Amino acid sequence: MTSINSSIGKIDSFHDKILEKATEAFGQSSQNVDFSDRMQNALTDVADAQKQAADSMKAFDLGIETDLSKVMVDQQVSSLGFQLTLNVRNKMLSAYKDILNMPV
Template sequence: MDIKGNSLYSQMQSMSLQAMGNKLPTTGADAIGVDGIPANSVGKINQSTSNFGDMLSSALNNVNELQSDAGDKKKAFEMGDTSVTLAEVMIASSKSGIALDATVQIRNKFVEAYKEIMSMPV
């Protein structure tokens, strides 16, 4: 999975500010950020145009590609293709397994967060 940590962190940070009712700092010199601290000292918020749904979809597609690549290499090795080594098969299988485990953990965190949000009083 090719998720950039800084981008994800800055998106979570901006969502947190929006959820607390604070306005996002502007890029001007007189912008005020969290707790009255100038926005320049807080740091820049990522202005990327990709949204969370696109990023999640891309990550899931990447996991799917890793799974299918590992399956193809396994099949080729089992059929006796000499261009595929056992090491390549094991590495592809491990990559796909790790990616799937990470995806399951992310899903579990989303479900946990959803349940927590739904149990909040309105």
Template sequence: MSVYKSSKGVEMIAIDSGKIAAMVAQMRSAVATVQAPISPVIVGPTKGSVDFGQVFKAQMDQVNALHQDAEKLGQRFSLGDDSVNLSDVMIASQKSSIAMQTTIQARNKLVTAYHDIMNMQV
């Protein structure tokens, strides 16, 4: 971006289209990363059944990995690593936060369902 004066004395700003194209490419790559396919469900010992414990552990491991990645990116950015962009840090942080919120909401639904079943009269 450069600033220059027009013939009428008004300051004009010239925008570098190369920088805009680079920013658009960076945003597209971030969107492609976010839209990555979700890991498959782990199938239990019998065909067609799902082991809840394995699925729960896999989900918790995924949430933990997202949190650790966000922490590492944040630390690298704070230490001045030029290969880490602020947008990457913010995206990783938001992905981690959303994964944690989703896990908490699923847990709350499971606890509510458990209480409902336990309070049923037989």
């Protein structure tokens, strides 16, 4: 029994160290961030990627940008961000419907 408790203590200390490193890496505590704030930041990032892709495509069309690979990468980043956002929305709606249909 004591070996289990000591193992749990070691796991807890590893968890605390990992949480510290993650907090340092991301600059803020993940416990203090609201879900709606995370969603808003993610949507803003996707919108920024779409704007950057549109701007780089427009610059390429006008002859300002000559690097086609940069334009294509921007387009793919924008597309993947949109697909991820759409999938998250669909999963959230599915979870909401499942909760709504649960018997009380």
